[in-house]
Amino acid sequence: MSEQEQEHEYAFHPADLVEYAMDKPIGAARAALTIGLECADVYPDIIIAELVGNMELNQRFLKRLTVALRKNPKKIIGEMPARIQTTQLERGLGL
Template sequence: MSEQEQEYVFHPADLVEYAMDKPIGAARAALTIGLEDADVYPDIIIAELSGNMELNQRFLKKLTGALRKDPNKIIGDMPNRIQGLQFERDLGL
């Protein structure tokens, strides 16, 4: 396979890294797409990012690491608050 025939292999964590320094609209769209197959609702993650920017950067780095480890199973690497919100949503509360 030549270099021209090789295609970029998309990884969901790439979109999270992209979202780190973007305005909220672009970040929201990137996170929604990047978390499509993850075991957490994207809106829970997006809501968590409404806090201060320093916290957001640390959280997004943690999210990126979890996605790189296994893009379909990230909830175990998320803070307890997000795990709780996810559990409540799954139970329909």
């Protein structure tokens, strides 16, 4: 691949994947979160547990997550609701 082609190649950002899955069925959102949060400082299953049957609530939550990912895809815990921060801390401590 030439240098010019590399300059135009798309750079993956985890927030892009989460944004794409916002209005998709819950399974797609779960898959996107699993992939998009691989390098984040919170376990993907803790975030996935926040998803509910109400798509409107999910979209608000995923929008908040997307903003956090855009700020720093590896440090999102500080932008998450207190219950997620608590669950992450408890798991990190082995409780």
